[in-house]
Amino acid sequence: MKKALAAVLLACISVICSCNKFTIGNETVAVQDITVPFQVIEFHDDVNVRLLHCDANHPAGHIQIKAGEHLINDISAEIQKTNEIVGHDTLYKLIIQNNNSGNFLHTYDYSIEMTVYYDTLYSLVFNSNAKNIVTDTLRGFYYPTHFTQDTLEWDSLAPNLLIELDGGSGDFNVLTNCYRVTTKFLHGTSCITTKGSATIASTFADYDCHGIIDSRELESHIHYVTSYGTNTIYAKTFSLLKASNYNIGRIYYVKYDKKTYDYIPDEGDWGWITHHCPEKKELIGDNIKPLVE
Amino acid sequence: MKKTIRVHIISLLSVLLLCCLKANGQDYAWLSNNNIMVEARAHYGFFWHHHFEMARFNAHYPAFEFSVYQNTFGKREWEANYNYPYIGATFYHANFGLNFEGNHEVGKALGSVFAIYPFINYPLIGNESSQFTLKFGVGLGYLTKCFDNFTNYQNFSIGSHLNAAVNLSFEYRQQVSSRLKTVASVGLTHFSNGSTKLPNYGLNTFSAAFGLAYFLRSPRINLTPTKRPEYKPFEFDKKKWFSVDLNYGIGFKNVSQTLGGDTTHYYSVHDFSTLLLAQFTQHSRAGIGLSFVLDLSDQTLPDHFVDNEGIHVKKEDPETGKERVYDINALQMTKLNFSLCYAMTMNRLSYYFEFGWHLKYNLFTDLSKGNIFQKVSFRYQVYDDIYAHLSLMTHFGRADYLCFGLGYRFNQKYYINHEKGTRRRPPGMHKRYLFL
Structure with missing residues (x-):
């Protein structure tokens, strides 16, 4: 019995002694320069990121990390080649991660701050619990696009920005000014706020979405909203809203133009639209409504 | 603080x-x-x-x-x-x-x-x-x-x-x-x-x-086990036995917060299962199980919708490869499960642990939660052969449903006591075992 006790105690002591993560250490700054141009950024874990457009002093790919000295070595920003090719360009993505483990051993009262300088961005993929990810004005990425959204069809060489939320519970603020902004909320409890302007905005929320998509400050001409989630979506548009709600989530819209149209499905008239999924209308109720501030 | x-x-x-x-x-x-x-x-x-x-x-x-x-x-x-x-x-x-x-x-x-x-x-x-x-x-x-x-x-x-x-x-x-x-x-x-x-x-x-x-008072000295005067059917009598257990359990699910619908409505889950178990130590039994589970909340899954005419599912037709709407009834959503089971007994209380697979026997079997499941059950022998149970079905730690119900156990002895050269029933057994 005593031998067993001694063995357990020794094992515990050796584990404890080998671990230096009882404190996060003093705050330290590390600098990293990535030379490969990247167009996609994937955000993971709890790294608070600030995206700034590159300038003369800070070239694209310049990264600053601020964190406790016991944590900073395991915070990574790595480049990976994607399978996606836009035009003749292969896209590269920057993956931001916090690989520290055993975090329960030290205090949770800390933050990891990162500043990333970029040149052109096509896509932001959030899978993060960071409480603050803020962007400078994102201009999107130019590539030829063929739009076939319902009856509207045209080809365009336009700057596009794709925002994808694939998990996590972070708070994200994206400021943008480009032709088309697409927000795809696939999973998680994050809260994303998009601001700025876009000619076309598309918002999609999947079944397992519980967070908020707030586009009240994104001024768009046309806004498509499709929601299968239980979450709340705010949309603002000048001339056209097409909203389809397939679940109990709510879609609130802000009408920038005072003129209001009714939807006449058979005649294909476009205007302010409240479009329910006909099969589940009884389950869902009237959850698309104007926002009363 | x-x-x-x-x-x-x-x-x-x-x-x-x-x-x-x-x-x-x-x-x-x-x-x-x-x-x-x-x-x-x-x-x-x-x-x-x-x-x-x-x-x-x-x-x-x-x-x-x-x-x-x-x-x-x-x-x-x-x-x-x-x-x-x-x-x-x-x-x-x-x-x-x-x-x-x-x-x-x-x-x-x-x-x-x-x-x-x-x-x-x-x-x-x-x-x-x-x-x-x-x-x-x-x-x-x-x-x-x-x-x-x-x-x-x-x-x-x-x-x-x-x-x-x-x-x-x-x-x-x-x-x-x-x-x-x-x-x-x-x-x-x-x-x-x-x-x-x-x-x-x-x-x-x-x-x-x-x-x-x-x-609260001075502790008693532990008693050492003595020879038991009588074994009950749910206890091990040092002979070899197997049993067939038939269970029915019912559970309720409210999926409104994730899949929509009336927030006060609970869909029922019906679990019929049978277990074939052999006792191999005084407190352990093991065997296999087969169960049918009808989870009525499946009709709220994506691509499912309900109207006055019944349940409709949008699926890809395996022959044409195109999506079509099928009209189905609730029984077609029933899952067929096979499992391996281990049971641990303490007097009238038992724990049952099952590890199993959902068998996809038709196009409408929902395997979105995975095709491997784990089930934990607590049983209490109310009478010699009748028990109440509480079961939790999970898919790798993610609970699927909780159900409670009743079951009946058919005990069967397959061991012949060669020492006495005769088949005999253990003391305390019900008359129906006499044919052994």
């Missing part, structure tokens, strides 16, 4: 003291005959996020528990076989907002929890003065905050206030005096509603604890 902790500790100690002081002669006799102990324990732990989204609420916080239990002494045979376990009930309280990191979001989203659960604590190694034990408890917990898709959407761990509370702890007990013991433990406390109301990913807390346990 520190003041609050102090108040909690003082309250617990006061209760402990009152229990010691307020007892009359009859109580003393009862306490003395039953080896009753009281215990107060203080925890310090952390919230373990098994879903990445919940990492937002990472924090360390204290918890408190108070237990009343019996240190068994061999009054029944199984007590001696399990090395005199401790049996009792624990009251547990944790305030998730009372964390030392100042993460105020935790309190706002998760609130606090009050739980009460019966437990059994098995001694693993050691003797009465110094021993390692394993505590296992299941009961009810009340969480002050739960998921709301508009006001508390970031807490998608728990969809209801009332939940099951499960505790699993490894403990070390050291005797200080004849009646006082110190207890140190590390353990997991889990809260889940068994998917009765979605979302239900569950809340987990890991904690280390230290406490004091006190015998």
